[in-house]
Amino acid sequence: MALIPFDDRDGHIWLDGKMLPWRDAKVHVLTHGLHYGSCIFEGQRVYNGKIFKLEEHTARLFASAEVMGFQIPFTQTQINDASRQVAEAQGFADAYMRPVAWRGSEQMSVSAQQSKIHVAIGVWQWPSMFDPAVKERGIKLDIARWRRPAPDTTPWKAKAAGLYMICTLSKHEAEAKGCQDAMMYDYRGLVAEATGANIFFVKDGKLFTPYPDCFLDGITRKTVIDLARHRQVEVVEKYIQSSDVGDFEECFLTGSAAEVSPVGEIGAWKFKVGNLTRTLMDDYSNIVRGKAAN
Ligand code: PMP
DSSP states (O other), rough: OOOOTTTOOSEEEEEEEEEEEEOOOOSSSOOHHHHHHHHEEOOEETTTTTTTHHHHHHHHHHHHHTTTTOSSSSHHHHHHHHHHHHHHHHHHHSSSEEEEEEEEESSOOOOOOTEEEEEEEEEEOOOOOOOHHHHOOOOEEEEEESOOOTSSSSSSTTTTTTHHHHHHHHHHHHHHHHHHEEEEBTTTTTEESSSSSSEEEETTTEEEEEEEEEOOOOOHHHHHHHHHTTOOEEEEOOOOOHHTTTTTTTEEEEEETHHHHEEEEEETEEEEOOHHHHHHHHHHHHHTTTTOOO
């Protein structure tokens, strides 16, 4: 499939308070965010023209900004309004939306106290993170050689661009091996998450997921925990060792982009796309479209 580059599309992007023609939403090459990773972002989906959990995503953008020492020159209400405005301008019923904030070009050194903070919001069509046919059978995960870093080595609570360096490396290595994604252990060797999604396991009708104590506690993760509890499914947050993984029956990933994606294999471990995974996939696709679970 031919790639349509992201800098050469039609429509509009919101940048620093203005709706700009898509191709004019540019930054200079000498930008702190590009050189030093001083950049944070969000990722949220539009379903039937409505942004799912918009306020939560905007609140997390501002929380990430605070961790990174950014003063975003807009209020959360202004960013919520701008997000709706971009979604409406693009006019997609279903889409993926990317708010991003970064330090500008005023200073080009590690210290950038005077740099201005910029904010942009773009939206595009991205029907599924994984090929739907592969997803139906369960995706294949590699085991990443990179680990989620210790909480005192990185601002892990922020959804910050710099934290994705090891995610892209892990995902590229996984794809080179014919996998769709990779499972990452943390600095202690405990199961953490995938490269852009949280991970869940099923055993004996119960749901298990790692404590998010060094990686993103996803908005979808919390939604899926609520959906499961609503069905009286017991949800256990615990430290998951690699030696536990082989005992699980089902596995899936959760994320705003990934939604609920069944996992068929992690390295040599195999999982079935079972009833609880399918139920939660359905419940999630209902709730994002404003429908109650069946
Ligand atoms: N972990 C990582 C590394 C992610 O990039 C994402 C996607 N934002 C998630 C987990 C899931 O977060 P959410 O459900 O809030 O999209």
